[in-house]
Amino acid sequence: MTNLDLYAKAEHLLGIEEATEALYDLYRSELDDYDVKTLLDVGCGRGGFMQRMISDGVKCKGVDLSALMVQECQSQGLDAECIDAKDVTGKYDAIVSIFDVLNFMNKEELVDFLESMAEKLNDDGLFIADINTLYGFKDVAEGTMSNDSEEEFLNVDAVFENNELHTKFTLFEKNEAGTFTKYQDTIVQYFHKINIFQKLEGLKLVEKQTFSLYDTEDKTLLIFKKR
Ligand SMILES: C[S@@+](CC[C@H](N)C(=O)[O-])C[C@H]1O[C@@H](n2cnc3c(N)ncnc32)[C@H](O)[C@@H]1O
Structure with missing residues (x-):
């Protein structure tokens, strides 16, 4: 079993349901300002966010490196694959990575990942993700x-x-x-410093909001536009 599959097995014992719902609400309200018809969820977990977006009429695809997470998505009839996000084909109006997914990547993997996501966005496409602050x-x-x-x-x-x-x-x-x-x-x-996100070739950081999920200023929401 991989470490991400162990996380998948343990997640329901972590008591994060309320925080997850709060994050989904935040992402949903950000996406509401745009005309998003297709969405890629990278690190989609059990597919909770895709379910919400599908109910809003958005066509969704999810990828996750945990096979267990992907099996759970597929058992709900969701379009999900256990593949590296860089290998996803097609283009999307929006891409999201919700709840720490970017923190699972080291700096090199992160920059590589973000440049690759830019290539998978339609013109004017959006990429939204959250990261943990140092606090x-x-x-x-x-x-x-x-x-x-x-x-x-x-x-x-x-x-x-x-x-x-x-x-x-x-x-x-x-x-x-x-x-x-x-x-x-x-x-x-x-931990990632904000300056990494300001030097990308394919994505422009257009907004950053530091907010409290559990405690004072523990997370930052990053909103990018395809350059
Ligand atoms: C904290 S969970 C969040 C899951 C989901 N986004 C949610 O909000 O419920 C982080 C997820 O990211 C996945 N993950 C970690 N690194 C990843 C990567 N490089 N590519 C895709 N998924 C990844 C993990 O397997 C896990 O399902």
């Missing part, structure tokens, strides 16, 4: 939490050092024999 990493994401039910136990231990958040996930899952299977892996997330 969001240091004071919100860092630390330890655990959660359990009859069937599962999750421990999450996150350390922020040298602009990287290393989050160790340990999940115990009850199996049919009544014993527990242990899964453990680490996800690294990278």
